[in-house]
Amino acid sequence: xxxxxxxxxxxxxxxxxxxxxxxxxxxxLIQNRNVAMSKTINVFFIDRNGDKQKAKAKxxxxxxxxxxxxxxxLEGFGAxxxxxxxxxxxxxxxxEDYEQLKAPNDEENDMLDLAFGLTPTSRLxxxxxxxxxxxxxxxVVPKDVSDARG
Ligand code: FES
Numbered sequence: 001x002x003x004x005x006x007x008x009x010x011x012x013x014x015x016x017x018x019x020x021x022x023x024x025x026x027x028x029l030i031q032n033r034n035v036a037m038s039k040t041i042n043v044f045f046i047d048r049n050g051d052k053q054k055a056k057a058k059x060x061x062x063x064x065x066x067x068x069x070x071x072x073x074l075e076g077f078g079a080x081x082x083x084x085x086x087x088x089x090x091x092x093x094x095x096e097d098y099e100q101l102k103a104p105n106d107e108e109n110d111m112l113d114l115a116f117g118l119t120p121t122s123r124l125x126x127x128x129x130x131x132x133x134x135x136x137x138x139x140v141v142p143k144d145v146s147d148a149r150g
Pocket of ligand 1: 064077078079080081082083084085086087088089111124125126127
């Protein structure tokens with residue numbers, strides 16, 4: 001029933017500048033990409049070589065989108081394109097930043113358990129939505145990557 005409702009409306013959703021994805025539990029994830037008018041902030045990625053890379057981040061997008069939109073070269077990052085099935089978008093946050101975010105849900109925690117170099121302040125970039133308060137935040141990309149899909 002819900003599947004039919006969503007499937008029937010996918011063309012309409014697509015025209016509203018959304019991205020429709022199917023996650024590992026075959027649930028539709030509908031991400032609103034209609035952020036052209038959104039304010040941007042600056043965030044930083046520390047890449048696998050330890051280099052700091054500045055990125056413009058649109059409010060309302062995910063950190064995975066930020067990396068892609070800024071052509072940040074993070075080898076293997078975001079392999080499942082945000083469908084929460086790979087853990088390659090693993091990021092390590094500063095403790096003070098981590099504590100300002102809502103706790104990860106069970107699905108994200110399950111995927112984090114499969115990430116390389118898990119820390120107490122680890123999150124998945126595809127699950128973090130950029131907000132105003134993140135201006136200047138730094139996200140460390142672990143030295144290696146582990147794709148949970150094998
Ligand atoms: S991009 Fe695959 S879990 Fe985030």
